[in-house]
Amino acid sequence: MKFFIDTANLDQIKEAQDLGILDGVTTNPSLMAKEGITGRDNILKHYVAICNIVDGDVSAEVIATDFEGMVKEGEELAGLHEQIVVKVPMIKEGIKAIKYFTDQGIRTNCTLVFSSGQALLAAKAGATYVSPFIGRLDDISTDGLNLIAEIRMIYDNYGFDTEILAASVRHTMHVIDCAKLGADVMTGPLSSILGLLKHPLTDIGLEQFLADYKKGN
Ligand code: G3P
Numbered sequence: 001m002k003f004f005i006d007t008a009n010l011d012q013i014k015e016a017q018d019l020g021i022l023d024g025v026t027t028n029p030s031l032m033a034k035e036g037i038t039g040r041d042n043i044l045k046h047y048v049a050i051c052n053i054v055d056g057d058v059s060a061e062v063i064a065t066d067f068e069g070m071v072k073e074g075e076e077l078a079g080l081h082e083q084i085v086v087k088v089p090m091i092k093e094g095i096k097a098i099k100y101f102t103d104q105g106i107r108t109n110c111t112l113v114f115s116s117g118q119a120l121l122a123a124k125a126g127a128t129y130v131s132p133f134i135g136r137l138d139d140i141s142t143d144g145l146n147l148i149a150e151i152r153m154i155y156d157n158y159g160f161d162t163e164i165l166a167a168s169v170r171h172t173m174h175v176i177d178c179a180k181l182g183a184d185v186m187t188g189p190l191s192s193i194l195g196l197l198k199h200p201l202t203d204i205g206l207e208q209f210l211a212d213y214k215k216g217n
Helices: 010-019 029-034 040-053 067-080 092-104 116-124 134-139 144-158 172-181 190-197 200-215
Strands: 002-006 024-026 057-061 084-089 108-113 129-132 163-166 185-188
Touching: 002 010, 002 190, 010 040, 010 190, 024 185, 040 057, 040 067, 057 108, 067 084, 067 092, 084 092, 092 108, 092 116, 108 116, 116 129, 116 144, 129 144, 134 144, 134 172, 144 163, 144 172, 172 185, 172 190, 185 190
Parallel strands: 002 024, 002 185, 024 057, 057 084, 084 108, 108 129, 129 163, 163 185
Antiparallel strands: none
């Protein structure tokens, strides 16, 4: 399972990268705005800064919603750095753009996916990644994890190569549940990754080991 971090915060990206288990980064316009990164030039520079920190894929989202605009922006984003994956929204023009990028050898992440039918379309268009937003489904009393299970079944039925990137992960249990269901990738906040470290018996056991060591030294 690949671990991506879902942030545009360079300090958090560095912290995750330093752990040695980071496989990539996802961003979106809201996450960029949260870090105060505004204006096209600054945003493009920020993508390059992120690519220079991590070894893996970095999703960079198009803003255009028409086919020609998405193609123009996506080609510019893909040209910034070899690690860039062009993030395209799940709309009709987006599917056309993903198919175009696939034919050009440009990798894509189909975002804002909330149903298995949408995920099927993204795979048919050749998306590298599909991003079902599980947290936002949970927010409206719909089981986000069930969507991961449905997409896994559909992709396995036909051997689609598109990787299931569980997005809108909010906490550590989401990470574990996505792993159980066979999501290829999860993207979440740093806290969702660091939460995997925690167990009181680990802390108690380590404290005991260190105390016992001190007794004999
Ligand atoms: O990866 C998608 C993500 O950025 C959305 O997360 O928490 O805003 O639903 P959230």
